[in-house]
Amino acid sequence: MKKGGIISLIAVVLGLLAGALLILVTGNDPVEGFTYLFQGGLKDPERIGNTFATATPLILTGLSVAFAFRTGLFNIGAAGQMLFAGFCASAIGLTFDLPTLILVPIMVIVAFIAGAAWAFIPGLLKARFNVHEVVSTIMMNWIAYWTVYYLVPQYFKGSTETESKMLADAATLKMPFLSNLFGGSYINFGLFIAVIMVIVVSFIINRTVLGYELKAVGYNRSAAEYAGISVNRNVILSMMISGGLAGLAGVVQFAGNASLIQIGVLPTEGFDGIAVALLGMNTPIGVFFSAIFFGLLYSGKGFMSAMTSIPPDIADVIIAIIIYFSATSILIKKVIDRVSKSRKYKNSNVGEKVK
Amino acid sequence: MEYVVEMLNITKEFPGIIANDNITLRLKKGEVHALLGENGAGKSTLMSVLFGMYTPEKGIIKIKGKEVKISNPNVANELGIGMVHQHFKLVSNFTVTENIILGLEPKKGLVVDIKTAAKRIEELSKTYGLNVDPYAKIEDITVGMQQRVEILKTLYRNAEVLILDEPTAVLTPQEIQDLMKIIKNLINEGKSIIIITHKLKEIKAVADQCTVIRHGKYIGTVDVKQTSESEMASMMVGRQVSFKVDKVESNPGEVVLDVNNLSVKNNKKVLGLKNATLQVRAGEIVGIAGVEGNGQSELVEAITGLRAIEEGSILLKNQDITKHSIRERIRNGIAHIPEDRQKRGLVLEYTIEENVVLEIYNQEPFSKYGVLDKAAIAKHAKKIIEEFDVRSGEGAKTVVESMSGGNQQKAIIGREIELKPELLIACQPTRGLDVGSIEYIHKRLIEQRDSGKAVLLISLELDEVLNLSDRIAIVNAGEIVDIVNAKDTNEDELGLMMAGIRRGEGA
Amino acid sequence: ACGKGGDTKDAKGAFKVGMVTDSGTIDDKSFNQGTWEGIQAGAKDLGFNLKQDTKYLKPAGETEADYLKEIGNLNDAGFQFIITPGYKFETAINKAQDKYKDDKFVIIDGTPHTAKDFTPNVKDNTVSIFFAEHEAGYLAGIATAVQLKTGDVGFIGGMEIPAVQKYNWGFQQGIKYANEKLGTSISLKANNVVYSGSFTDKAAGQQIAAQMYDRGVKAIFTAAGGVGQGAITEAKNRVASGKEVWVVGVDVDQYADGVYKDNKSIILTSAMKGVAKAASDMVKAEKDKKFPGGQTLTYDAKNDGIGLPKENPNLSSDTITKVNDVFNKIKSGEIVVASERGSLIK
Amino acid sequence: MDLIIQIFPYAIAYTIPLLIVALGGLFSERSGVVNIGLEGLMVVGGFASALTISKLQETHQGEVWVIWVGILVAVLTGALFSLLHAFASINLHADQVISGIAINMIAGALTIFLARNITGSGNISINGITRTDIPVLKNIPILGDLFFKNTYSTTWLVIGILIISTFVLYKTRLGLRLRACGEYPQAADAAGINVYRIRYLGVIISGAFSGLGGAIILVTYSGEFTGSVAGLGFLAIAALIFGQWKPLGILAATLFFGVATTIANVSQVIPSLAHIPPLALKLFPYVVTLIALVIFSKSSQAPKSVGVAYEKGKR
Ligand SMILES: Nc1ncnc2c1ncn2[C@@H]1O[C@H](COP(=O)(O)OP(=O)(O)OP(=O)(O)O)[C@@H](O)[C@H]1O
Numbered sequence A: 001m002k003k004g005g006i007i008s009l010i011a012v013v014l015g016l017l018a019g020a021l022l023i024l025v026t027g028n029d030p031v032e033g034f035t036y037l038f039q040g041g042l043k044d045p046e047r048i049g050n051t052f053a054t055a056t057p058l059i060l061t062g063l064s065v066a067f068a069f070r071t072g073l074f075n076i077g078a079a080g081q082m083l084f085a086g087f088c089a090s091a092i093g094l095t096f097d098l099p100t101l102i103l104v105p106i107m108v109i110v111a112f113i114a115g116a117a118w119a120f121i122p123g124l125l126k127a128r129f130n131v132h133e134v135v136s137t138i139m140m141n142w143i144a145y146w147t148v149y150y151l152v153p154q155y156f157k158g159s160t161e162t163e164s165k166m167l168a169d170a171a172t173l174k175m176p177f178l179s180n181l182f183g184g185s186y187i188n189f190g191l192f193i194a195v196i197m198v199i200v201v202s203f204i205i206n207r208t209v210l211g212y213e214l215k216a217v218g219y220n221r222s223a224a225e226y227a228g229i230s231v232n233r234n235v236i237l238s239m240m241i242s243g244g245l246a247g248l249a250g251v252v253q254f255a256g257n258a259s260l261i262q263i264g265v266l267p268t269e270g271f272d273g274i275a276v277a278l279l280g281m282n283t284p285i286g287v288f289f290s291a292i293f294f295g296l297l298y299s300g301k302g303f304m305s306a307m308t309s310i311p312p313d314i315a316d317v318i319i320a321i322i323i324y325f326s327a328t329s330i331l332i333k334k335v336i337d338r339v340s341k342s343r344k345y346k347n348s349n350v351g352e353k354v355k
Numbered sequence B: 001m002e003y004v005v006e007m008l009n010i011t012k013e014f015p016g017i018i019a020n021d022n023i024t025l026r027l028k029k030g031e032v033h034a035l036l037g038e039n040g041a042g043k044s045t046l047m048s049v050l051f052g053m054y055t056p057e058k059g060i061i062k063i064k065g066k067e068v069k070i071s072n073p074n075v076a077n078e079l080g081i082g083m084v085h086q087h088f089k090l091v092s093n094f095t096v097t098e099n100i101i102l103g104l105e106p107k108k109g110l111v112v113d114i115k116t117a118a119k120r121i122e123e124l125s126k127t128y129g130l131n132v133d134p135y136a137k138i139e140d141i142t143v144g145m146q147q148r149v150e151i152l153k154t155l156y157r158n159a160e161v162l163i164l165d166e167p168t169a170v171l172t173p174q175e176i177q178d179l180m181k182i183i184k185n186l187i188n189e190g191k192s193i194i195i196i197t198h199k200l201k202e203i204k205a206v207a208d209q210c211t212v213i214r215h216g217k218y219i220g221t222v223d224v225k226q227t228s229e230s231e232m233a234s235m236m237v238g239r240q241v242s243f244k245v246d247k248v249e250s251n252p253g254e255v256v257l258d259v260n261n262l263s264v265k266n267n268k269k270v271l272g273l274k275n276a277t278l279q280v281r282a283g284e285i286v287g288i289a290g291v292e293g294n295g296q297s298e299l300v301e302a303i304t305g306l307r308a309i310e311e312g313s314i315l316l317k318n319q320d321i322t323k324h325s326i327r328e329r330i331r332n333g334i335a336h337i338p339e340d341r342q343k344r345g346l347v348l349e350y351t352i353e354e355n356v357v358l359e360i361y362n363q364e365p366f367s368k369y370g371v372l373d374k375a376a377i378a379k380h381a382k383k384i385i386e387e388f389d390v391r392s393g394e395g396a397k398t399v400v401e402s403m404s405g406g407n408q409q410k411a412i413i414g415r416e417i418e419l420k421p422e423l424l425i426a427c428q429p430t431r432g433l434d435v436g437s438i439e440y441i442h443k444r445l446i447e448q449r450d451s452g453k454a455v456l457l458i459s460l461e462l463d464e465v466l467n468l469s470d471r472i473a474i475v476n477a478g479e480i481v482d483i484v485n486a487k488d489t490n491e492d493e494l495g496l497m498m499a500g501i502r503r504g505e506g507a
Numbered sequence C: 001a002c003g004k005g006g007d008t009k010d011a012k013g014a015f016k017v018g019m020v021t022d023s024g025t026i027d028d029k030s031f032n033q034g035t036w037e038g039i040q041a042g043a044k045d046l047g048f049n050l051k052q053d054t055k056y057l058k059p060a061g062e063t064e065a066d067y068l069k070e071i072g073n074l075n076d077a078g079f080q081f082i083i084t085p086g087y088k089f090e091t092a093i094n095k096a097q098d099k100y101k102d103d104k105f106v107i108i109d110g111t112p113h114t115a116k117d118f119t120p121n122v123k124d125n126t127v128s129i130f131f132a133e134h135e136a137g138y139l140a141g142i143a144t145a146v147q148l149k150t151g152d153v154g155f156i157g158g159m160e161i162p163a164v165q166k167y168n169w170g171f172q173q174g175i176k177y178a179n180e181k182l183g184t185s186i187s188l189k190a191n192n193v194v195y196s197g198s199f200t201d202k203a204a205g206q207q208i209a210a211q212m213y214d215r216g217v218k219a220i221f222t223a224a225g226g227v228g229q230g231a232i233t234e235a236k237n238r239v240a241s242g243k244e245v246w247v248v249g250v251d252v253d254q255y256a257d258g259v260y261k262d263n264k265s266i267i268l269t270s271a272m273k274g275v276a277k278a279a280s281d282m283v284k285a286e287k288d289k290k291f292p293g294g295q296t297l298t299y300d301a302k303n304d305g306i307g308l309p310k311e312n313p314n315l316s317s318d319t320i321t322k323v324n325d326v327f328n329k330i331k332s333g334e335i336v337v338a339s340e341r342g343s344l345i346k
Numbered sequence D: 001m002d003l004i005i006q007i008f009p010y011a012i013a014y015t016i017p018l019l020i021v022a023l024g025g026l027f028s029e030r031s032g033v034v035n036i037g038l039e040g041l042m043v044v045g046g047f048a049s050a051l052t053i054s055k056l057q058e059t060h061q062g063e064v065w066v067i068w069v070g071i072l073v074a075v076l077t078g079a080l081f082s083l084l085h086a087f088a089s090i091n092l093h094a095d096q097v098i099s100g101i102a103i104n105m106i107a108g109a110l111t112i113f114l115a116r117n118i119t120g121s122g123n124i125s126i127n128g129i130t131r132t133d134i135p136v137l138k139n140i141p142i143l144g145d146l147f148f149k150n151t152y153s154t155t156w157l158v159i160g161i162l163i164i165s166t167f168v169l170y171k172t173r174l175g176l177r178l179r180a181c182g183e184y185p186q187a188a189d190a191a192g193i194n195v196y197r198i199r200y201l202g203v204i205i206s207g208a209f210s211g212l213g214g215a216i217i218l219v220t221y222s223g224e225f226t227g228s229v230a231g232l233g234f235l236a237i238a239a240l241i242f243g244q245w246k247p248l249g250i251l252a253a254t255l256f257f258g259v260a261t262t263i264a265n266v267s268q269v270i271p272s273l274a275h276i277p278p279l280a281l282k283l284f285p286y287v288v289t290l291i292a293l294v295i296f297s298k299s300s301q302a303p304k305s306v307g308v309a310y311e312k313g314k315r
């Protein structure tokens, strides 16, 4: 894992270097650009708060993807799970008039369940029929997209046909005290949910019987089956937990960072989650830091763009290149191995088997 | 007489291991040359070098006296060298013809000319007595037939020199006989052959010369006619070996496993095991002898619950477990050393610690309230590592992927024995292991028997079955042909029965 | 570059104008583009350094928070005159006008209000601008009807947002008026009034337009962003194979988009709203220290804030005369175009 | 039936890019490399052709060869860009799915970035090609209406490629080798075939075809590059699986998507469809795909070694 962290860091550095090159090519000053990029995300409490807020749903979708990954599944459907769960949670928030302390926990739980339910279908199809989850979750994304598209205007039409009614502040995760602490930023309770989930997921994966089973199934289905672990049950369960985490991202996004649902958009956080998980080497802690890093780039790029004439799209290019580098991390790994091996060889008997 | 192939002072290294260390091998025209060595001695590697799949670090290769550089298999083909690999290199949903012509496809215009190719294959098949249908699909033909396709592949490429890598490992004794005939035909047609094997009897039967390597090093080349089997064996292992296993008379007790009229479907959805009835008692080892794919896997998977059954019943200590889940069967005392240790037996990404609790991680003391107790697990692992001599780089924390096959196997065996089972099913427990490990594992299996456990042994190695078992069930085409006492039978008789010929029916 | 929150104006008296786009892009051939072009035009007239003194930012998402973030970025970079197109900015501007009291805001197609309370809350540093899209749609309806005289026409909208709906309703009323008063016989069937549900799905635009044309529709009024582009593609295609079909453009003069050869276009006319004019007006007003803070402006027929293009090569002079006639009647209040659906289709 | 005839030409227009991209995916997967980056490769193709065509049309208004030059550039660019994926997944044994995701991200971000820098705008519009009827053939009853009226020249190009691809895959040397590499690369390697080269070829073809698909979208129904192809690349992958990795299966699957999506899009205009809830129509293609995948799951024809990196000498 330590090596994984180093590889991610190297990928980040290489991505930033490539970005710097691009900035240079377009006739701008990379040092200036990066200065403003990071200032934009960190300069004052408000910006720091916004960076955290931007990172919050990414932490959760990143966890969602990483969790599935750890159990051998590729959940490309976090966007749909997030959207559907966000819709269900918002529906609760718009329908019931309850005190915040009761309503919001219900919404959070409903979001988790809705996300899990949405992911249950691909999980079931995978377990029972061996339908590849990449395809089924893509289909489920579109099904969520159109379902929400038609249900929002039908039942929760807001000021126009294209958006839902706005949630009352009491039905959101907003925390005025926290927001004020960060200079009026829109940071909200979702961050705590995300951090708690990082800890919970980390605990599940590393310390529990459930995590042991899920990983065993992910690494080697045949061996899990041999040991009497129910493979199907675990595949479904894993997809559901992954979907539930994406669902939490949904409530955090639509009842925290925003307070209404716009139809006609699949939340980009769902796809960014893949990149976050990847850069985080699929470990909860890694996901946390890589989400913060993504949040930093996303919230800083506008400022960079405002202060210089570097197009804001450069941030996306940098992220994409970082992902390519971490996808090809084997190259980096080889270099590291070579360096550490040549060291190892020096103080061991050459010719002995390296085990 | 001139040499068709000379490999001189070949050295080939892999990261961390020297697979071939200064090896020399010379093959005369019209000769069958055996290459002998233990598992991992470097035989396949040496032949891969000759076939252009690896480039050696040192050494030269001469073909018909001329020095050559064999940079890839195409070059080898052009030089008239063909290889039949230990693991067949056949595309299973292609036809025989498609497989044979792959890489050397005749064309008619733009189109691959299957017809002409098939005709040529048919002719070759006749010439060498191979009897292969050029239009059959690989997945539909027997292993023996597939091997002939591999031989045809080399002949189609006009190979002068054929390399056969452990060709007999997957064959029935009768198929082995046929192969020997084919080898003779090939020699008569002017081919030269290198055959890899660690079966001394076969070398005696067919080879002229024998080159022995050990731990990647060249030991020597002998004239087979002049050398005894035990001489070759000690060259191979480096010491005097007795392949006999010491064991006392068995003392069978009550019936532990009782399989009645069991029928099970195989992966192709047809009955792979038909109406099998078998009992294993406490304190005895029952061996299953048979060629791969004759119902052994189906039997074991049905007993362990990995595969649904069609008909029949399975009783464990008089309790009907036919409908029990895998986990319940493990609880009830079935332990299973799986035939494919990397596919079934281990989670390669897990450490030794994690692997030794694969079946019991959810029981106390290894977990409580759904939370793993890492200390208890570590203690358990330590015990197994010590008792079963599992060697690895970082002790209990070693990721098993990085361990050698023998040590992986020891870890599995330790884990299963530590389950303290009533019935121990051991499938191919020594496959791919060296002599030292084999001896050790055999000792542990006998120990289990002597302590009153029922042991079901499945092995493709007749020697192993004969030496370890008290009783032997022979399977053929999914049926139990017969069950005999190990003392009352021999390899020849078993071989006949494995080919489906019952006792007394004669050949 | 520039320091934080510095002077609104530099030595030359130029100030920096920023814009935040809504979900569309800066080249959406619609109000994002219109707003930006207006800013550029205004700034150019005033002799600004376009590269340094004007800037647009594209938010990462469409939430209030995303919008506020970009507004904050502009503010911090010294762009203290900020124009935002679209009703989606309503709550964001409502907060921004309090948060950045030294900045000036122009919101187009919307008015600041809180989440719960829809009463407009236009502070002194904000101007809210609306357009009478229904009047523009009305004129387009008249022009289409008079030019074609008989036959079917259709409407393709994007998503059902207010501006698009108003175009639609106005268009329907215009057709009706022409049929009743100007002797035309144009029909607009319910099936031919469609909201595609997207502003980007060009394939859908093409397919819907094709179905309409196949069913005898001669001209389609599109108010649908990229979906409209799909319809234009389809129309060009048909004209190239000798058929006569038309598209009525929206927001800006789309004539150039419809050119298929020799400067001939399938754009019959366009229902324009003066987004660019509004944006440039505001920039100039600020420069002249006449920024109408606190007001809600409506750009309509009366102040030439909406209309058809000056040049309409595809309209006969008779048509143009009649359209102008109606235009004047709207100006004078003789004709009142409803901005509500009422009994209209969809 | 009438309905089908009415919408068919437009359904085809939608089907064709999907078909060619899925066909590209077929070559990649049959050679053993999963390519989830088709979406990004389409975007790259769309961008390259848009840029080329718009530049050329500035001086050569209305000339058809301009379009074809644009398409050619798209094909080449797609092929070139796919090398990134090939290198990662073939030489570096990277996780092919992840590498594909990275390709999608790079393509999306880089094209917009370049478009902004080159043209000052993220969008590039062009004048596309027009549909024509095929003389004589168009008069065949029903078939003429379905297939030979209102067709784009690119449609015939793609149909041609489909036929050639089927031929290549099943009748030629290359096809045999390609399929062997996807099924059991060890066998191909032992037969002296350069597995890496074949896989590179498979990926490059997928890049070229995806680029072509992106360009076709541009020159037929879209007329404008906007930095995205709205999930069509992913849909192509679904069609590839739905079509069971066979050219004709893919044709059927993409045609199904084309027709179903077109029906959903135009339902409001067509009186006989107008009463079906639009949600049902929109969901139809996706739900049917899921059901179809379940039905086909029993007899999956996936190349056995697809997605598995081939390491020479690994046993
Ligand atoms: N590609 C490889 N990379 C690393 N090590 C390898 C590779 N191939 C073989 N080895 C190692 O080289 C040694 C010789 O292997 P080889 O396959 O030649 O043995 P063998 O004599 O054919 O054994 P067997 O009887 O099991 O077939 C072994 O230790 C093996 O693990």
Ligand SMILES: Nc1ncnc2c1ncn2[C@@H]1O[C@H](COP(=O)(O)OP(=O)(O)OP(=O)(O)O)[C@@H](O)[C@H]1O
Pocket: A353, A354, A355, B017, B039, B040, B401, B402, B403, B404, B405, B406, B407, B432, B433, B434, B437, D313, D314, D315
């Ligand atoms: N194909 C291969 N590729 C890479 N490494 C290999 C390969 N085969 C073997 N190795 C490595 O080479 C080393 C020796 O493996 P091998 O299985 O030959 O051990 P061994 O000497 O036979 O030990 P044992 O007797 O315990 O089986 C191990 O570290 C193994 O991981």
Ligand SMILES: [Mg+2]
Pocket: B039, B040, B404, B405, B406, B432, B433, B434
């Ligand atoms: Mg070994």
Ligand SMILES: [Mg+2]
Pocket: B043, B044, B045, B086, B165
């Ligand atoms: Mg070998």
